[in-house]
Amino acid sequence: MQLDVFLKQVSLNHALNVLIWHAAQAGIEIAALVRQGALQGVTEKTATTNVQGETQMQLDIRSHEVAIAQLRASAVVAAVLSEEEDKPVMFETLDAPFLVSMDPLDGSSNLAINGVVGSIFSVLPNTGVATQGEQAFLQPGQAQRAALYVMYGPATLLVLSLGQGTHVFTLDHDTASFVLTQQTVEIPPETSEYAINASNQRYWQPAIQRYIDECLQGAEGVRGRDFNMRWCASMVMDVHRILTRGGVFLYPRDNKQPVKAGRLRLLYEANPMSLLVAQAGGESINGLEDVLAIQPTSCHQRVPVLLGSRQEIQRLREYHQQATE
Template sequence: MQLDVFLKQVSLNHALNVLIWHAAQAGIEIAALVKQGALQGTTEKTTNTNVQGETQMHLDIRSHEVVLEQLRASGVVAAVVSEEAEEHISFETVDAPFLVCVDPLDGSSNLAINGVVGSIFSILPNTGVATQGSQAFLQPGQAQRAALYVMYGPATLLVLTLGEGTHVFTLDHENDSFVLTQQTVQIPPETSEYAINASNQRYWQPAVKRYIDECLQGAEGDRGRDFNMRWCASMVMDVHRILTRGGVFLYPRDNKQPVKAGRLRLLYEANPMSLLVAQAGGESIAGLEDVLAIQPASCHQRVPVLLGSKQEIQRLREYHQQAKE
């Protein structure tokens, strides 16, 4: 079943369907650019930095442009917050029904090693960006109307939730269309696999140290089984692995840079990925608080994120609570 047919069957909101179709078209265009790699110079760094102070790749900039072109063409988007722009970007259709928060190319540093990258979209209702400006984007993740990512790997995948299940589509390159290949994904509640940047271990808080120590003790420890660690340095890839076979992805609060509460951006990384995981039966927390319940304070706000298999995330929440007591 092609994406447009699926949308007509499951969603009665024509404007939302149009928006998702245009996000998918952006993904198809970016997939073609990724495929060219160094032949198009897309793996090269620029001398520019984005609002996060990160050095931009040429493909970061081009992906941002492609996304804006498609979202503007949809006619149903009022404004966009992008990782690659300091301020929100308003379109002429300022009274359109939706706002979009986007990371045009997640994990772009992986381009240099031909690694997996992706694009992440969060779709929010337009509560009045014409009068509220950027404040209109400061909605908790629970308000999202839809969330999706496009993953550029051996196959190009689009993973989507409209708030009723999480579904996977695969790009048919012959027809330039996404085809439903897995409906209503379910994350196993338990796991023996975790993803974390272990180089930051000395900065972790006690709850995370306790959890990872137990995993490392394996079958001889309290957990009574061995664990494997995976880390791709691309949130899209790490989360997709969890949707496929279970696990947890941990980017916790740490003391490496105390001024930052976390590393991942709430509006266009943590919220959309948390909704996709929650709709697949998983959970996502920032420590004690559900990520989707956080009230944003700014458009580029960073938060810690612990998400994945439900029983593991509940254990991590308990450890944070016990460490607080």
Template sequence: MQLEVFLEKVSVNHGLNVLVSHLAQAGIEIAALIRQGALQGVTEKMTSTNVQGETQMKLDIRSHELAVAQLRASAVVAGVLSEEEDHPVLFETLDAPFLVSMDPLDGSSNLAINGVVGSIFSVLPNIGVSTLGEQAFLQPGQDQRAAAYLMYGPATLMVLTLGQGTHVFTLDHDSNTFMLTQQTVQIAEETSEFAINASNQRYWAPAMQRYINECLQGADGLRGRDFNMRWCASMVMDVHRILTRGGVFLYPHDCKQPVRAGRLRLLYEANPMSLLVSQAGGESIDGKQPILAIQPDSCHQRVPVLLGAKQEIQRLREYHWQDSDHPQATD
């Protein structure tokens, strides 16, 4: 089933359908650029940095430009918040029904090794950007109308939720059409696999130290079974693995850089991925509270993110609350 046919069947919001179709087209154009790699010079680093202080690559900028152009052309988007811009880009269509927050190229450091990268999108209702400006983007994740990511790997995938389950579409490069290949994905409640950057272990809070230590003890420890660890340095890739075969993705609070105790951006990484995971039967928290319930206070706000298999996320929540009940454990 083609993406457009699927949208007509499951969504009665024509404007949202138009928006998703333009997101898909942006993904097709970005995928074409990525396939050219060094031949087009898009894998080269630049001297500029984004609002996060991260060195940009040419493909970061081109992906941003392509996505913005498609969203502008949709005529249903009033403005876009991007990782690559300090402030939202507002369109002439300020009364259009939607706002979009995006990471146009997630995991761009993987380009140097020909690794998997992606694009992440969050769709919010326009609650008055013409009067509120960037404050209009500061809505909790539970208000999202849709979320999606594109994954550029051996196949180009679009993973989408409109609040009615999470679905996977695969790009047919011959026809440049996304086809439904997996409907209503479900994440198993139990797992024996986790994804985390273990090099930061010494900076984690006691709750996370406890959880990972128990996993590493494997069959000889409290959990009574062995665990596998995976880490791809691309949120899109790590989350897609969880949607495909289960597991948990963990980017916890740490004290390595106190001003960045949470590393992932709430509006265009944590929120859309949390909606996709929750619609697939998983859970997502910052340690204690659901990611989707957080009220944002700035456009590029960072948060810790723990998401995936429900039973493991519930265990992690319990450990974090136990820490707060016994603060001496953090001394």
């Protein structure tokens, strides 16, 4: 079943279906650029940085431009918040029904080694961006109307939730269309696999130290079984692995940069990924609070994120609670 047919069957909101279709078209265009790699010069670094202070790759900029063009063409988007821009990009259609927050190219540092990258989109209702400006984007993740990512790997995949389960589509390059290949993903509630940047271990807070120490003790420790560690330096890839076979992805608060509450951006990384995981039966927290319940205070706000298999996330929440007692 092709994406447009699926959308007509599960969503009665024509405007939302149009938005998703255009986001998918952006993914198809970006996938073509990724496939060309160094042949198109898109793996090269630029002399510029984004609002986060991160050095931009050529493909960061090209992906942003492609996505902006497609979302503008949809005529159902009023404004777009991008990782690559300080302020939201306002369209002429300020009364359109939706706002989009996006990371046009997650994990772009992986381009240099031909690793997996992706694009992340979060769709919010337009509550009045014409009068509120960027404040209109400051809605909790629970308000999302849809979330999706496109993953550029051996196959190009689109993973989508409209709040009715999480579904996987695979790009058929012959027809330039996404085809449903897995409907209603379910994350196993229990897992023996975790993803974390272990180089930051000396900065972790007690709850995370405790959890990882128990995993490392394996079958001889209190958990009574061995664990595997994975880390791809791409949130899209790490989350997709969890959706496929379970696990937990951990980017916790730490003491490396105390002024930062976390590494990941709430509006266009944590929220859309948390919705996709929650709709697949998993959970997502910042330590104590559900990520989707967090009230944003700024457009590029950073938060800790612990997400994945439900039983492990519940254990991590308990460890954080005990650490505060």
